[in-house]
Every structure is written in C-alpha cells, then in structure tokens.
Amino acid sequence: MRRWSNPARAMTLAACALFAGCARAEPPQPTPVAEHYRLIADSATYPLMRGLTNAYAESVNPYARFTIEQGAPDRVAERLRSGQVLLGATSLVPPAPGGLKWWLADLALDGVAVIVHADNPIDGLTLNDLRDIFAGARNTWxxxxxxxxGNIEVAVREAGDGARVVFDRVVMGDQRLTFDALVMPSVETMLNFVTLRPGAIGYTPSASALGQRSGAAGLNVRVKVLALDGVPLTSEKLRSGDYPLARTLNLVSLYEPQGELRNFVAWALGPQGKALIESLGYATFP
Incomplete structure (x- = not known):
C-alpha cells in the first residue's frame, strides 16, 4: 500500500480545510431595492402627509420612497379614479365613482382658521360678523x-378648495360673496397677503396659521388667528366640536391599501403617527 509523505498529506488536509471553509460561507444577500409610491393630498393635508411620509422613511422603512402631488379635492378624486395614485388625503371627500365606495380612514382634525394681520387689535368675531364682512355689507374696520x-380687504381661496367649501357652507350660507374679494391661489399666497396688508382678512388651514410657517419666497409669516363666536382655535376645541369651522382630514382610496402602503397607514394611525400629527399642529382623534 502506498503511503503519503507527510508534506503531501499536510497539503491535502489544508486543501480540504479550505474547501470546507468555503462551503460554509454565507450566501450573498440581495441588495435592497427602493420602492416608490405616488400619493396625492389637498392643501390642508399636504404638509401633514409630507411630514408623515418623511418620518416613516427615516424611522421605519428607509427603502420606501414617497412622491406627493398636491391638488384640490376634485383632483384627488380624479387621480385615484385613474389609478395613477393609490392613496390620497383630503379635507373634503369627493363623490365616489359610479357604483363604487371610497375606502376612508380618519387621519386628523383641523379647522379653517380666520386670519388677520398680526397687529390688528381685534381678537375675535362672530359668524354673523364674518358673513357681513365677506358679503361686503361691512367694508371698513x-x-x-x-x-x-381703514378698509377691510377680503381674501378667499379658489372655488373647490376645501377651506373655501367649509367657509362658504358654514359662514356664507346662501349669501353671495362680495365682488371685491381677492382670490388667493394657495395657502402661501394667502398667508403672504394677510401678513403684508394691515386691513386684510382671510382664512387658511389651521396648522399653517398656528405654525406660522414661511410663506412664498421665504417671507416670515405673521398673522393672528381669530376666535369665532368666542371659541378659540385649539386642539381641544377641535376635538370637542366647539370650534365652528372644524373638519376631519381623511385618507382615501378606491381599495383598502395593501403591502407597504398598508404598513404606512397603520403606522400613521398608530401612536407614533399620532404624536407626529399633534406636533405638526393638527388634532388627533381620541
């Protein structure tokens, strides 16, 4: 019988050990791939959805990428119906497509804040006062x-905007808007206008006014939020329903969200999401 020499045997054993070590190596892991989701929100919910999606991507799933389109509530409905987006957020639930029902979830509460220049001494008005002012029956401070x-400068949002719909329904009723009203195309332009015009009065989503966020071109926004019928605009008054221009902000879709969007919705409606919603100036449900 042929015997191996000690050097040959040592080399063979080393090769076997090397092969065994290679065999035990961990298999390569797949490279995570970013997943992109397109959402849509109206002017009242856009800052909220941007804050929620950014926080979710940072703290929960860094591979989730969200693009948020901004549009009026009718635009939200159009994009959902076309299937170009799978999830929306809106302050005004639009009519559902024929034969279908929206999937809805209550996301937060906010109010339509009536705002004047920061130096205006008036702290509150009644709904009747507002109706007279916005109808042009009273046009001087x-x-x-x-x-x-001097003169009162009335500013409103465009027809179809969620804040405009609530204001017209609760405050104006069947009263016509004054022809002198100036139409503001965005929250930022409304905040800028009232900041710059001492005689101005307008309205905007409560979170944008209470947060005193920057307006267009980085203008430092300074406005005063008025109490209505003696009720200040606070989270507590929104939750209790005492503030007359309170409204619900909804998540909306044609179908119940699935996959990562379902995970995002569950997180947004859970404790972490609610804490962030409150920090952004909105109120949450009990």
Missing amino acids: ADYGQDAL
Whole structure:
C-alpha cells in the first residue's frame, strides 16, 4: 500500500480545510431595492402627509420612497379614479365613482382658521360678523372700532378648495360673496397677503396659521388667528366640536391599501403617527 509523505498529506488536509471553509460561507444577500409610491393630498393635508411620509422613511422603512402631488379635492378624486395614485388625503371627500365606495380612514382634525394681520387689535368675531364682512355689507374696520385700519380687504381661496367649501357652507350660507374679494391661489399666497396688508382678512388651514410657517419666497409669516363666536382655535376645541369651522382630514382610496402602503397607514394611525400629527399642529382623534 502506498503511503503519503507527510508534506503531501499536510497539503491535502489544508486543501480540504479550505474547501470546507468555503462551503460554509454565507450566501450573498440581495441588495435592497427602493420602492416608490405616488400619493396625492389637498392643501390642508399636504404638509401633514409630507411630514408623515418623511418620518416613516427615516424611522421605519428607509427603502420606501414617497412622491406627493398636491391638488384640490376634485383632483384627488380624479387621480385615484385613474389609478395613477393609490392613496390620497383630503379635507373634503369627493363623490365616489359610479357604483363604487371610497375606502376612508380618519387621519386628523383641523379647522379653517380666520386670519388677520398680526397687529390688528381685534381678537375675535362672530359668524354673523364674518358673513357681513365677506358679503361686503361691512367694508371698513371702523365698523368694529378700529378706524386706523381703514378698509377691510377680503381674501378667499379658489372655488373647490376645501377651506373655501367649509367657509362658504358654514359662514356664507346662501349669501353671495362680495365682488371685491381677492382670490388667493394657495395657502402661501394667502398667508403672504394677510401678513403684508394691515386691513386684510382671510382664512387658511389651521396648522399653517398656528405654525406660522414661511410663506412664498421665504417671507416670515405673521398673522393672528381669530376666535369665532368666542371659541378659540385649539386642539381641544377641535376635538370637542366647539370650534365652528372644524373638519376631519381623511385618507382615501378606491381599495383598502395593501403591502407597504398598508404598513404606512397603520403606522400613521398608530401612536407614533399620532404624536407626529399633534406636533405638526393638527388634532388627533381620541
């Protein structure tokens, strides 16, 4: 019988050990792939959805990528119906497509904040006062004891905007809007206008006003939020329903979200999401 020499045997054993070590190596792991999701939100919910999606991507799933389109509530419905987006957020639930029902989830509460220049001495108005002002029946601040402010400059949002719909329904009723009203195309332009015009009055989503966020071109926004019928705009008054221009912000889809969007919705409606919603100036449901 042929015997191996000690050097040959040592080399053979080393080769076997090397082969065995290679065999035990961990298999290569697949490279994570970013997943992209397109959402849509109206002007009231856009800052909220941007904050929620950014936080979710940072703390829960760094491979989730969200693009959020902004549009009026009817635009939200159009994009959902076409299937170009799978999830929306809106302050005004649009009519569902024929024969279908929206999947809805209550996301947060906010209010339509009535705003004036920061230096306006008036702290509150009644709904009747607002109706008179926005109808043009009263057009000078002297009617409210503020002669130095001059004429009242009324600013409104465009037809179809969620805040405009709520304001017209609750405040104006069947009263026509004054022809002198100036239409503001965005939240930012509304905030800018009221910041720059001492005699101005307008309205905007509560989170944008209470947060005093920057307006267009980085303008430092300074406005005053008025109490209505003696009720201040606070989270507590929104939850209790005492604030007259409170409204619900909804997540909306044609179908119940699935996959990663379902995970995002569950997180947004859970404790972490609610804490972030409150920090952004919105109110949450009990």
